[in-house]
Amino acid sequence: GQQLNQSPQSMFIQEGEDVSMNCTSSSIFNTWLWYKQEPGEGPVLLIALYKAGELTSNGRLTAQFGITRKDSFLNISASIPSDVGIYFCAGLDNYGQNFVFGPGTRLSVLP
């Protein structure tokens, strides 16, 4: 099946720094979704992207739907301790409503 790759796998940053992470695939996706998951909880939807080239913000978070439709990026500005968690991307495949998830980027924020 289709697969998504996320990089980096994990990152440690200082509070106040900006964060960038990305999600790539060898296949085209029609929708990109970004989620955050904290321990013991289900993923929470952060941003949804529906068109190639689309740039969408949600507070300090900004995500972009890559022009090639094979990638997406998530940026977090001025990180704070509560940004800690695992960030997942997910894409809607070309064939139906099957959502494929990436393996996640684990973010740690040091005070």
Add this chain to the structure above:
Amino acid sequence: EAQVTQNPRYLITVTGKKLTVTCSQNMNHEYMSWYRQDPGLGLRQIYYSMNVEVTDKGDVPEGYKVSRKEKRNFPLILESPSPNQTSLYFCASGGEEPQHFGDGTRLSIL
């Protein structure tokens, strides 16, 4: 309050003993889906449903069944559980995509 409710939250059982994990949403969503989460693999879709009486296989449907008799409920059924189905399971609902997730069900099959 918008909610996706899964039950049970934790279950330890034995190989071959049929079990059902329930999922209910109160948002009148058309779309519901089930995922399993395993370390290093992220979430993998098991089944999804676009509406009542409409279900489709995701990436890892083997060993699982679902039903969608009512819009609000989407139970996951393991007819004959095996140890390789030990995992953390999530149910989700949304308009056309997984917008809201439940808090998860941790299943251990001995």
